[in-house]
Amino acid sequence: MTLSADLWEQSLWHATAEEPSPGSDAPLDATVLVIGGGFSGLSTALHLAERGVAVTLVEAKQIGFGASGRNGGQVIPGLKLDPSEMRARWGEAEGSRLAAFAGAAADRVFDLIDRHDIACGATRNGWIQGAHSALALKAVHARAKEWEAEGAPVEFYGAGSMAEATGTAAYVGGWRDLRAGLVNPLSYARGLARAARAAGVTIVTGSPVRAVRRSGQGWALDLDGESISGKTAVLATNAYDTALMPKLARSILPVQSTMLATEPLPGHIAGTILPQGACCSETRKLAFYYRMTPDGRFAIGGRGATGAEHSQALQDALEGGMRRMFPQLADVRVEHAWSGHLALTMDHLPHLHEPEPGLWTVAAYNGRGVAMATAMGAALAERIAEGTPLPLPETPIRPIAWHAVRGPVMDIGVRYYWMKDKLGFPS
Numbered sequence: 001m002t003l004s005a006d007l008w009e010q011s012l013w014h015a016t017a018e019e020p021s022p023g024s025d026a027p028l029d030a031t032v033l034v035i036g037g038g039f040s041g042l043s044t045a046l047h048l049a050e051r052g053v054a055v056t057l058v059e060a061k062q063i064g065f066g067a068s069g070r071n072g073g074q075v076i077p078g079l080k081l082d083p084s085e086m087r088a089r090w091g092e093a094e095g096s097r098l099a100a101f102a103g104a105a106a107d108r109v110f111d112l113i114d115r116h117d118i119a120c121g122a123t124r125n126g127w128i129q130g131a132h133s134a135l136a137l138k139a140v141h142a143r144a145k146e147w148e149a150e151g152a153p154v155e156f157y158g159a160g161s162m163a164e165a166t167g168t169a170a171y172v173g174g175w176r177d178l179r180a181g182l183v184n185p186l187s188y189a190r191g192l193a194r195a196a197r198a199a200g201v202t203i204v205t206g207s208p209v210r211a212v213r214r215s216g217q218g219w220a221l222d223l224d225g226e227s228i229s230g231k232t233a234v235l236a237t238n239a240y241d242t243a244l245m246p247k248l249a250r251s252i253l254p255v256q257s258t259m260l261a262t263e264p265l266p267g268h269i270a271g272t273i274l275p276q277g278a279c280c281s282e283t284r285k286l287a288f289y290y291r292m293t294p295d296g297r298f299a300i301g302g303r304g305a306t307g308a309e310h311s312q313a314l315q316d317a318l319e320g321g322m323r324r325m326f327p328q329l330a331d332v333r334v335e336h337a338w339s340g341h342l343a344l345t346m347d348h349l350p351h352l353h354e355p356e357p358g359l360w361t362v363a364a365y366n367g368r369g370v371a372m373a374t375a376m377g378a379a380l381a382e383r384i385a386e387g388t389p390l391p392l393p394e395t396p397i398r399p400i401a402w403h404a405v406r407g408p409v410m411d412i413g414v415r416y417y418w419m420k421d422k423l424g425f426p427s
């Protein structure tokens, strides 16, 4: 049995990251203790340190070991909700504030990359959302119009321009959001860690936190053989921990996503796929997402298994889907295959909780975490350091009633969504 976690070193990002792994500092007491070395934890730590706060970040394995080092590297602004849905839900003022925050999430990533000179192959040529049906096309063009009204640069595609923009005839149309871009996500995570350490953050890697507990007026983290204390603790372990706060773990649905990367493509094939340098994902609920890489490979991902085991069957299905959609890839070799775990929520929103004073959790970007985890970390840092209101309201932790049987329930959900996708419903 191959565990998804064990495939970390198989990823293309691990093989090609330009930023070196940051190694470990000795554990140190600090004002804020952050658990988890993904984008959420790193961004929180960096933005706190830039405000003069003493921070120690503790990562169980290595920086970027979780979803942050394994994802598609698509830096997409926005949430699953469109601006009108945000306003309907939170009112004109709060909804508009959230739309502005979510809409600027990719800007934050590229600003950080520029400011800290992070070597992560960053490009900013937009994200294309491909519509798999006429119904979905109507929905995404309405979404594009909404973001256009918010000031976003967007393009509208019919079937012909979509085929030219993507290199596949799989869609009836789509749109392109030019705020988006691409990174090597592991290199970006490592660059954030380098920037955080330069700003004064103590970065401890290879050290699982075994418990978070109250200690005097603050919090202590129990590591193997020692404890460290601080005034505030931030749990940013996303789908990679169930033990530290079981109630939190029961409020999110961990799901795997599998990725493949081909060998570098010959120029005449590479030039036919996403020639504008954009990335793409689909309107289907069980969607593919894909991109080209700086060294001319095609990298594609898709949603997958619910357990810890990497699914060879899903990997094979992903490869089959890739060759069906892009016949020009029929004979290319797949050189990298890996998977990782992301967190979903029932309301499709990221969740911020403060279950006890001074103990924060931030998680669950529903597959949109490169930009959003970076932005949420920055917002949480401002909240902790300066009391700035959060863009998304902090909520109580609400465990999912059927969490214990989530495997079979989610399998039924996959069949349901497969049917909806077939019928052309937008996600």
Ligand SMILES: Cc1cc2nc3c(=O)[nH]c(=O)nc-3n(C[C@H](O)[C@H](O)[C@H](O)COP(=O)(O)OP(=O)(O)OC[C@H]3O[C@@H](n4cnc5c(N)ncnc54)[C@H](O)[C@@H]3O)c2cc1C
Pocket: 035, 036, 037, 038, 039, 040, 041, 058, 059, 060, 061, 062, 063, 064, 065, 066, 067, 068, 069, 070, 071, 072, 073, 074, 075, 076, 207, 208, 209, 210, 236, 237, 238, 239, 240, 241, 244, 256, 257, 258, 259, 289, 301, 339, 340, 341, 342, 343, 362, 363, 364, 365, 366, 367, 368, 369, 370, 371, 372, 373
């Ligand atoms: C295959 C895949 C493809 C994806 N593609 C995209 C994409 O293209 N675009 C996009 O926007 N989003 C994408 N996502 C989602 C995105 O990667 C995540 O939303 C984001 O990385 C979450 O960051 P995080 O810091 O919250 O969590 P993670 O990056 O998962 O970090 C959690 C960290 O906590 C650590 N940890 C766990 N337990 C402990 C402990 N006890 N002590 C110390 N440390 C601990 C883990 O080792 C891990 O490093 C994808 C996800 C996957 C899996």
